Amino acid sequence: MPAVLHLLHGLPGSGKTTYAAKLAAECRAPVFSPDDWMIARHGSNPPAADFARYKAAIDTEIWQQTDALLQQGKDVIHDSGLWTRTERDIARQRAADAKALTRLYSFEADESAMLQRVLQRSAANPDSALQINEAAFRLFKTRFEPLGPDETHVTIRT
DSSP states (O other): OOOEEEEEEOOTTSSHHHHHHHHHHHHTOOEEOHHHHHHHHHOSSOOHHHHHHHHHHHHHHHHHHHHHHHHTTOOEEEEEEOOSHHHHHHHHHHHHHTTOEEEEEEEEOOHHHHHHHHHHHHHHOTTTSOOOOHHHHHHHHHHOOOOOTTOOOEEEEO
């Protein structure tokens, strides 16, 4: 049976990380979360001017590990949001190159609920959660590309 790359698509606070943990237990797969790597390397509130550079380096490392695991026939979970069509297309192509399948999950939640979750998480976990304020959440929303009608997915409502 081919490996599966599980792709989690959604805004912060939509429930991706909670679902990723459940999915990891079910399929015994590692979860790769750029947020966790960012916090471990650069803290919970890295400078905005450096964030894109930091994230690019982290993404490169995550993909190196993902590619190796998929080629070994092991499932992997990406808890990264996949906000753009380009990111999703690249992920699907990388899985195909490794002869793996992809399963895309789209997370939907009320915007006010997502914002509330993010603000609560930031306040409750100042050192272990990326710090996202309301302005950042609103900015992220403008960068978020919904799935296209041709992107087969499972919808998760939280």
